Amino acid sequence: MSLQVRSQVSLKPFNSFGVDVQARLFAQAHSDADVREALAYGLEHKVPVLVIGGGSNLLLTADIQSLVLRMATRGIRVVSDDGNNVVIEAEAGEPWHPFVQHTLAQGLSGLENLSLIPGTVGAAPMQNIGAYGVEIKDVFAGLTALDRQSGELRDFSLQECNFAYRDSLFKQQPGRWLILRVRFALNRVAPLHLEYGPVRQRLTEQGIEHPTASDVSQAICSIRNEKLPDPAVLGNAGSFFKNPLVPAALVAQLKIQYPDLVAYAQPDGQMKIAAGWLIERAGWKGFRDADAGVHKLQALVLVNYGSATGLQLLDLAQRIQKDISERFHVELEMEPNRY
Numbered sequence: 001m002s003l004q005v006r007s008q009v010s011l012k013p014f015n016s017f018g019v020d021v022q023a024r025l026f027a028q029a030h031s032d033a034d035v036r037e038a039l040a041y042g043l044e045h046k047v048p049v050l051v052i053g054g055g056s057n058l059l060l061t062a063d064i065q066s067l068v069l070r071m072a073t074r075g076i077r078v079v080s081d082d083g084n085n086v087v088i089e090a091e092a093g094e095p096w097h098p099f100v101q102h103t104l105a106q107g108l109s110g111l112e113n114l115s116l117i118p119g120t121v122g123a124a125p126m127q128n129i130g131a132y133g134v135e136i137k138d139v140f141a142g143l144t145a146l147d148r149q150s151g152e153l154r155d156f157s158l159q160e161c162n163f164a165y166r167d168s169l170f171k172q173q174p175g176r177w178l179i180l181r182v183r184f185a186l187n188r189v190a191p192l193h194l195e196y197g198p199v200r201q202r203l204t205e206q207g208i209e210h211p212t213a214s215d216v217s218q219a220i221c222s223i224r225n226e227k228l229p230d231p232a233v234l235g236n237a238g239s240f241f242k243n244p245l246v247p248a249a250l251v252a253q254l255k256i257q258y259p260d261l262v263a264y265a266q267p268d269g270q271m272k273i274a275a276g277w278l279i280e281r282a283g284w285k286g287f288r289d290a291d292a293g294v295h296k297l298q299a300l301v302l303v304n305y306g307s308a309t310g311l312q313l314l315d316l317a318q319r320i321q322k323d324i325s326e327r328f329h330v331e332l333e334m335e336p337n338r339y
Helices: 032-044 096-105 197-205 213-227 248-257 275-281 310-328
Strands: 006-010 022-029 049-052 064-071 076-081 085-091 140-147 153-156 177-187 235-239 263-265 271-273 292-294 301-304
Touching: 022 032, 032 049, 032 064, 032 140, 032 177, 096 213, 197 213, 248 263, 248 271, 271 275, 275 310, 292 310, 301 310
Parallel strands: 022 064, 049 064
Antiparallel strands: 006 022, 076 085, 085 177, 140 153, 140 177, 235 301, 263 271, 292 301
């Protein structure tokens, strides 16, 4: 067996919160064969298999009584190229931001607005990651996943993935599909997405009138670095809560009391409220209880100041949820997967 399975391994290096819990068993997959070997090992030893990527969307609240399989597969290849339109495929274990930088270095646009998002390529479609007006679904060309029920490989089209706001078929059917590689439809001449004010403003400040995709990426990286803490320095999982979707009538009612409420109209008639505004307005920004806290610059980010446990972070998140519900009659949903 080529797969190396270890016992009682700390997951602290493998989750961006830096929570120190133990995995009963741990292995890293560097190929499709490793993935199949790990699943077979789990069946043979009657132990569940928990698949993780970069660990940037995890809140670990207890030791994991499973075989934790970290996707570490690497590889990037061009599937098709007609001169303008390029389909590029990456293995699930490729770190996301270096992959984005690779596409930009090849003169390809499409992923620049998704720069500096933590995690791996394989995790990106799970919750349809998005930022600054672009989501995975906007540049998606397909993926290959392993059906853990049948053992068969299946290719998914855009429509089959059921992408929605921070959601997908793969999130709706947890534990069934193991994403192996993802394909993206990129372009050498596509128009840039500059709709979000901070991006255009940053480019203007830099004196860039005719930005390239790389210019947009650099502007977004500078914005994110100012707003979001580096997980290597301060444990966090990025935005902890989704921006809630609510009826327009509720927003109209709230704006009577809170004229500065930040909300955006959606195609289906609902409104998307900025969760960060709600949390900051409720006074949680910069809050700290022992080593669990809310970041002082970004209310959407919960942080581990050193030795917070997953349960302490979860307790803080639930206190925030309860307060926001009571104050604004809005329910916040957590983004990270909890174990």
